[in-house]
Amino acid sequence: GIQVEQSPPDLILQEGANSTLRCNFSDSVNNLQWFHQNPWGQLINLFYIPSGTKQNGRLSATTVATERYSLLYISSSQTTDSGVYFCAVEAAGNKLTFGGGTRVLVKP
């Protein structure tokens, strides 16, 4: 099956800093989603982005499907951005596969 690797595994930021999270995948995909899991376990969909670039407030994401990676940008980080960020991908006709996540801690 498709392999999904996220980096870095852990990230500590000072409030106000910018950061980039990366998701590499091993095969062509027709579905790629970024999620944020808060400290209480709730997962929220951030982006549905199989290709191209999207922005939502301080967050943006870019997927370069031909090179099999996606990037999630966090700008002007806030303490509420803390949690785990997951990338999930789906090859055609297959199931969504999650990466191992990037654990982010934003310090005040």
Next chain:
Amino acid sequence: DGGITQSPKYLFRKEGQNVTLSCEQNLNHDAMYWYRQDPGQGLRLIYYSQIVNDFQKGDIAEGYSVSREKKESFPLTVTSAQKNPTAFYLCASSRGFGANVLTFGAGSRLTVL
């Protein structure tokens, strides 16, 4: 507001007992999913259902069972055959299967004593 409700939020079980986790959605979604999350890990797919009265095994289905008798409901039973059932269980749904945005419930944390 539309969403997914999982219950119970916390559950304790003795070894050898079966337990059923509830998942109800009012989003009118056709597809529903169950994932398992272990501490510090990503999510792994247990079972999924593309439509009412149909479901398929995911990557780690052994020791689990599901039913999909109603569009809104997709309960998961953790049986005594599951060797290591202590985990965080997440239910999700999507409008259709494949290339669709997933919406998650708040999760159920199962601890086996």
